[in-house]
Amino acid sequence: MAPGQKMYPRATVKKIVKAHSKCNVSKNVDVMIFLDYVLFMQTLVKEATIDSKQAGERNISAKSIRKVTPDTLAKFKG
Amino acid sequence: MANNNPASSRRGALAPLSTPRVAITPNRRGVSGEPASGHPSASARRNNVATTPHARAAIRAMDQRRAALFTPGRARRRSLREQRETPRDLLRNLSRVLAPTSKIVSSSSSPDYSARDNDSLPPFAEEGEGDDDDDFPIERPRFSLPLGPEEDDDDDLKPPRLSGFEEDNYTMQSIELPRRAVTDNLIRSSLGSIRYSDYMGPDIQSDDNGIDSGFFPPPALDDTAEMMMEEPAMIERLDADEARRQTIGGDSVFGAIEIPDVGNESTFVMAPVQSPVRDPTATEGFEGLGGDSGPFDDIDDDDDDDDDVNEPMEMPDFGMEDEANDETDDAAVNNISTIEETTLLRTASLTRNRGTKRKKGKKISRYGIEYPSLPANVVKRLATTFAKTAGSKGKISPDTLDAIMQATDWFFEQLGDDLSAYAKHAGRKTIDESDMITLMRRQRQTNASTTPFALAQRHLPRELLQELRMPVPVPSKPPRKKSRHADAEGEEEEEVT
Numbered sequence: 001m002a003p004g005q006k007m008y009p010r011a012t013v014k015k016i017v018k019a020h021s022k023c024n025v026s027k028n029v030d031v032m033i034f035l036d037y038v039l040f041m042q043t044l045v046k047e048a049t050i051d052s053k054q055a056g057e058r059n060i061s062a063k064s065i066r067k068v069t070p071d072t073l074a075k076f077k078g
Numbered sequence: 079m080a081n082n083n084p085a086s087s088r089r090g091a092l093a094p095l096s097t098p099r100v101a102i103t104p105n106r107r108g109v110s111g112e113p114a115s116g117h118p119s120a121s122a123r124r125n126n127v128a129t130t131p132h133a134r135a136a137i138r139a140m141d142q143r144r145a146a147l148f149t150p151g152r153a154r155r156r157s158l159r160e161q162r163e164t165p166r167d168l169l170r171n172l173s174r175v176l177a178p179t180s181k182i183v184s185s186s187s188s189p190d191y192s193a194r195d196n197d198s199l200p201p202f203a204e205e206g207e208g209d210d211d212d213d214f215p216i217e218r219p220r221f222s223l224p225l226g227p228e229e230d231d232d233d234d235l236k237p238p239r240l241s242g243f244e245e246d247n248y249t250m251q252s253i254e255l256p257r258r259a260v261t262d263n264l265i266r267s268s269l270g271s272i273r274y275s276d277y278m279g280p281d282i283q284s285d286d287n288g289i290d291s292g293f294f295p296p297p298a299l300d301d302t303a304e305m306m307m308e309e310p311a312m313i314e315r316l317d318a319d320e321a322r323r324q325t326i327g328g329d330s331v332f333g334a335i336e337i338p339d340v341g342n343e344s345t346f347v348m349a350p351v352q353s354p355v356r357d358p359t360a361t362e363g364f365e366g367l368g369g370d371s372g373p374f375d376d377i378d379d380d381d382d383d384d385d386d387v388n389e390p391m392e393m394p395d396f397g398m399e400d401e402a403n404d405e406t407d408d409a410a411v412n413n414i415s416t417i418e419e420t421t422l423l424r425t426a427s428l429t430r431n432r433g434t435k436r437k438k439g440k441k442i443s444r445y446g447i448e449y450p451s452l453p454a455n456v457v458k459r460l461a462t463t464f465a466k467t468a469g470s471k472g473k474i475s476p477d478t479l480d481a482i483m484q485a486t487d488w489f490f491e492q493l494g495d496d497l498s499a500y501a502k503h504a505g506r507k508t509i510d511e512s513d514m515i516t517l518m519r520r521q522r523q524t525n526a527s528t529t530p531f532a533l534a535q536r537h538l539p540r541e542l543l544q545e546l547r548m549p550v551p552v553p554s555k556p557p558r559k560k561s562r563h564a565d566a567e568g569e570e571e572e573e574v575t
Contacts (some may be wrong), residue, residue: 007456007538007539007542008452008453008456009452009453009456012450012452012453013452013490015449015450016449016450016451016452016490016494017490017493017494017497017509018447018449018494019443019445019447019448019449019494020443020444020445020449020490020491020493020494020495020498021494021495021497021498021501021509022443022445022447022498023497023498023501023502023506023507023508023509024507024508024509025508025509026508026509026510026511028511028545028546029509029510029511029513029514031534031538031542031545031546032511032514032515032518032530032534032546033493033497033514034538034542035518035530035533035534035537035538035546036493036514036517036518036521036523037452037486037489037490037493038460038537038538039518039521039523039533039537040489041457041460041461041464041482041486042464042467042537044482044485045460045461045464045465045468045482046464046468048478049465049468049469049470050468052470053469053470058470058471059470059471059473059474059475059478060461060465060470060473060474060475060478061475061477061478062475062477062478062480062481065478065481065482065485066481066484069481069484069485069488072485073485073488073489073492075521075522076489076492076493076521076523077492077496077521078492078493078496078497078499078500078516078517078520078521
């Protein structure tokens with residue numbers, strides 16, 4: 001990541017979570033939330049890569065992402 | 079040698095050895111004389127050979143082992159003693175004691191049993207001595223008497239007992255019943271006779287020397303004529319049996335129904351077919367998005383999101399585009415500078431985008447609150463980096479990005495639900511860091527060896543890490559920091575694989 005670049009829009013993440021939870025989000029929780037999201041993305045992409053490789057595709061296909069999404073979401077169900 | 083040795087070995091060589099053999103010798107008389115006589119001969123030969131006391135001791139040990147191996151007589155005796163301890167044997171001993179005085183009792187037993195006793199002696203004769211034969215006639219009436227009066231007197235009372243047995247048997251044999259149910263009407267009587275032969279058979283042989291002997295053996299022997307002759311005694315039982323058979327016929331009907339259940343089991347094979355049904359649901363959600371924005375729109379979505387989001391993000395476009403693919407670069411350039419690489423489709427999709435992006439950018443949660451989705455450039459950057467680390471080329475097609483965005487939305491929805499649940503459970507209206515820590519622990523993302531700080535240090539830039547570290551000097555965190563470095567190393571190693 002280029003220096004000086006923000007990794008993610010903090011306000012957006014806060015808004016998203018606030019909308020979904022109808023709760024206030026304390027000051028720095030969004031960092032943890034984004035961290036969790038990063039982990040989620042890591043898992044998702046890794047699983048999708050495995051799946052697409054099994055399907056014989058070189059790149060990650062949308063199909064494999066869709067196939068893997070439910071499992072990964074279930075994995076990240078608290 | 080062989081002829082002389084057994085005697086010499088017993089007396090000379092082995093007598094000093096074996097107190098066990100002294101105990102064994104009575105057994106040899108009865109049972110195991112031959113193997114015991116065979117072995118000492120070999121040992122005696124060896125004794126002739128062995129001159130040193132050490133060798134003798136070794137041979138003694140050998141002989142003792144053999145004695146232990148080849149003396150089944152001991153075990154038999156023990157088993158006999160155990161058998162004698164059974165209540166039956168207690169009764170037998172008591173009968174032996176009482177036999178001389180209780181000769182009068184023989185009169186109480188019906189004279190029929192005397193003949194039977196002669197029949198049933200041989201099994202007992204194996205165990206008992208010849209002297210006890212006189213005592214047995216007194217005992218055996220006692221065995222047979224309780225069984226006899228049940229059948230004699232309790233013809234009315236018996237069916238419940240039979241029902242107990244039969245019901246158990248029917249439930250146990252319910253699988254076989256459909257086969258019988260086909261022939262129900264014809265063979266009921268014969269079935270009844272079979273059952274009596276099954277359960278009453280031993281009683282018939284042993285006890286029917288008395289009055290019942292006329293009743294039961296004929297049905298057991300399939301003599302239906304005698305069945306007809308002796309109906310008054312049998313009818314009640316047969317009726318009870320028939321009623322049960324009817325119920326059993328019902329059961330057999332169910333058993334016959336269970337065969338289509340096997341077909342239902344074949345439908346369990348269909349159950350895995352249901353799981354693909356989930357995938358369409360997932361894809362439907364995607365298709366819903368697909369309806370909002372076509373596959374070509376995705377590039378443009380990136381661009382639009384870049385435009386919208388990057389402004390608050392302080393010009394992250396260029397840095398991102400440096401890392402991102404050429405497509406995004408092109409697309410971004412298209413949006414920003416409107417260069418003419420745009421095909422007709424792209425222009426069309428752009429026009430759509432402007433319309434649909436408003437819909438897509440603002441969604442409404444279930445609480446009725448509008449929320450934006452995470453900017454696609456952030457998502458794409460993350461996906462690209464992780465795709466590279468995961469081993470693929472790192473190219474994220476717009477279709478794929480669309481799917482990832484959908485997954486992202488779902489993830490945040492799920493996360494918001496979980497966090498609100500935790501916060502409300504804690505009695506708060508504010509989602510706290512403890513909620514997030516709880517969530518990550520429940521997600522198995524953090525555990526004893528993985529701290530959230532280790533993860534943050536690995537995945538987040540330093541500014542965010544400081545943000546994470548600064549405000550909360552909660553006592554729970556410093557100990558985590560201590561183990562952070564080692565954990566981070568271990569995790570990195572894990573992730574590489």
